[in-house]
Amino acid sequence: MASLATFVNRFVGVRDLAEAPPAVWIRTESPRLRAIANEDVYLFVKRIDNTTVVRAADPVARRARSRSVATGFVAALLVIAGLVPAAYNTMAGFTLQSLRQEQDKLKQQEAQLDLEEAKLLSYDRLEKLANSLKMVEPVPQQVQILEGTSKAEARNAFPFATVEVSAR
Secondary structure, three states, rough: OOHHHHHHHHHHHHHHOOOOOOOOOOOOOOOOOOOOOOOOOOOOOOOOOOOOOOOOOHHHHHHHHHHHHHHHHHHHHHHHHHHHHHHHHHHHHHHHHHHHHHHHHHHHHHHHHHHHHHHHHHHHHHHHHHHHHHOOOOHHHHHHOOOOOOOOOOOEEEEOOOEEEEEE
């Protein structure tokens, strides 16, 4: 490993170095750092208590402040008035879409119920049901025809009574 001593010995030689005069140290002034800027300035800090100070009333500033608040309020109202119809349309669109979905669902249910009703009222099913309950077709003497002026009105005539009963 090279060091400064081995480097010097190559050029000067060890013998010449032994004959060299001893070093003489000259006493010089110790190196000092340069002074910090404004190091000699001392600033005295005095505590100031402003709790008793009351700000003077400034009517011009108060008017300007009131106008700026009123202007901001009016601007906010205009922005809100511009956004309310769009928000209302969006909400109405959501409501309309949900009502359409509900209508489609109800139409599907109605179609399903109509199909079930048709199955239940089919002639073949009623005939099978009558056979399972051991029902027979009535003879013409057992059939009684109801009289009425409309489909909603039927009048039963009791065999031994003079009063007719109306079923509505």
